[in-house]
Amino acid sequence: MQIEVLGILDVRENGVSIAPTAPKPRQVLALLALHADQVVPVSALIDELWAGRPPRSARTTLQTYVLQLRDLITVALEKDAPADGSDSAPRRSAKDILVTAPGGYMLVSGGGSSDVREFERLAGMAYRALDEEDFKGASRLLREALGLWTGSAFADVQTGAQLEMEARRLEESRLCALDQRIEADLRLGRHRELLAELTVLTSRYRTHENLHAQFMLALHRSGRRGEALDVYHRLRNTLVRDLGLEPSARLRRLQRSILMAAQEMPPTAEQRVPATAAAVRVGSTVS
Numbered sequence: 001m002q003i004e005v006l007g008i009l010d011v012r013e014n015g016v017s018i019a020p021t022a023p024k025p026r027q028v029l030a031l032l033a034l035h036a037d038q039v040v041p042v043s044a045l046i047d048e049l050w051a052g053r054p055p056r057s058a059r060t061t062l063q064t065y066v067l068q069l070r071d072l073i074t075v076a077l078e079k080d081a082p083a084d085g086s087d088s089a090p091r092r093s094a095k096d097i098l099v100t101a102p103g104g105y106m107l108v109s110g111g112g113s114s115d116v117r118e119f120e121r122l123a124g125m126a127y128r129a130l131d132e133e134d135f136k137g138a139s140r141l142l143r144e145a146l147g148l149w150t151g152s153a154f155a156d157v158q159t160g161a162q163l164e165m166e167a168r169r170l171e172e173s174r175l176c177a178l179d180q181r182i183e184a185d186l187r188l189g190r191h192r193e194l195l196a197e198l199t200v201l202t203s204r205y206r207t208h209e210n211l212h213a214q215f216m217l218a219l220h221r222s223g224r225r226g227e228a229l230d231v232y233h234r235l236r237n238t239l240v241r242d243l244g245l246e247p248s249a250r251l252r253r254l255q256r257s258i259l260m261a262a263q264e265m266p267p268t269a270e271q272r273v274p275a276t277a278a279a280v281r282v283g284s285t286v287s
Contacts, residue, residue: 001013001036001097001107001108001109001110001112001113002015002112002113003033003036003109003112003113003114003115003116004114004115004150005030005033005034005115005116005153005154006115006116006119006148006149006150006151006153006170007149007150007151007152007153007155008150008151008155008156009026009029009030009033009154009155009156009157011029011033012076013073013076013077013097014076014077014079015079016075016076016079017072017076018069018072018073018075018076019072020068020069020072022068023157023158024049024065024158025065025068025069026157026158027048027049027157027158027159027160027163028045028048028049028062028065028066028069029069029107030154030157030163031044031045031048031162031163031166032098032105032106032107033107033114034116034163034166035107036107036108036109036114037106037107037108037109038106039101039102039103039104039105039106040104040105040106041103041104042059042062042103042104042105044104044162045062045104045105045162046058046059046062047160047161047162048160048161048162048163049061049062049160050160051160051161052161066098066100066105069094069098070094070095070098071094073094073097073098074093074094077091077092077093077094077097092110096108097110115148116170118145118148119145119148119149119173119174119177120173122141122142122144122145122148123141123142123145123173123176123177125141126138126139126141126142126145126177126180126181126184127180129141130180130183130184135184135185135187135188136184136188138180138181138184139181139184139185139188142177142178142180142181142184143181145177146174146177146178146181149174152167152171153166153167153170153171154166154167175205175208178201179210179211179214182194182197182198182211182214183214186214186217186218191217191218191219191221191222192218192222194214194218195215195218195219195222198211198214198215198218199215201215202215202231202235206235206238206242207235207238207239207242207243209235209247209248209250209251212231212232212235212251213250213251213254215228215231216228216229216231216232216254216255216258217254219231220258220261225258225261228258229255229258229259232247232251232254232255232258235247235251
């Protein structure tokens with residue numbers, strides 16, 4: 001089975017989609033797919049579908065949705081079935097894949113792929129590489145992990161309480177991986193390559209301090225110190241206006257260090273006064 005939830009929901013058995021088009025059965029499949037090979041309690045599925053206000057027929061209706069999913073699985077399993085029925089090997093049924101377990105249901109992946117599990121595996125390897133200061137390896141692994149995302153998690157699924165919570169958790173994991181990939185790239189001296197990306201990210205996440213700090217560093221290291229200070233002031237204005245908060249002590253220290261570095265920089269060629277011109281002005285002033 002191939003499971004993808006980091007974007008549009010796509011669950012395939014034998015290469016055939018088993019994702020229904022109706023909203024509520026699609027919700028059921030999304031929650032089962034996210035927790036593949038684990039029992040999802042009936043109570044969690046009912047809460048997802050009816051947000052704490054289930055009808056009296058909730059369990060019966062849920063069973064109907066499960067039967068609809070099993071019908072789709074049956075169609076997928078028949079794809080490889082011999083037309084003459086000559087295959088003597090035992091074949092799986094839809095009930096072997098969408099299992100009724102004590103207290104709930106379980107989608108059996110059969111050792112297939114899951115984009116969430118692959119994302120978490122790659123990100124875990126990358127974080128260990130960062131701990132070992134292998135910034136090149138960490139950057140590569142995190143790019144691969146982030147490449148699994150094709151949109152927001154469950155992008156085309158009507159989400160209830162359970163899926164909404166899971167979507168927020170996954171988005172936080174994605175943002176953490178993105179933050180650490182940028183950190184690795186900064187350690188590799190790729191500050192100029194990051195400027196365009198960080199321009200977009202700081203516009204999208206207007207109160208995310210670490211992304212703004214990374215943007216400030218990238219600008220500072222690219223010789224654009226004035227713009228780095230502007231980023232700080234924009235963030236501060238947003239934090240004060242929207243949240244009633246000042247930037248963290250870490251960000252204030254970064255702002256001060258950039259400000260001091262700008263003050264200590266030697267004047268540029270345009271700012272330098274030629275010695276002869278200075279002498280003429282001094283002479284005219286004395287006279």
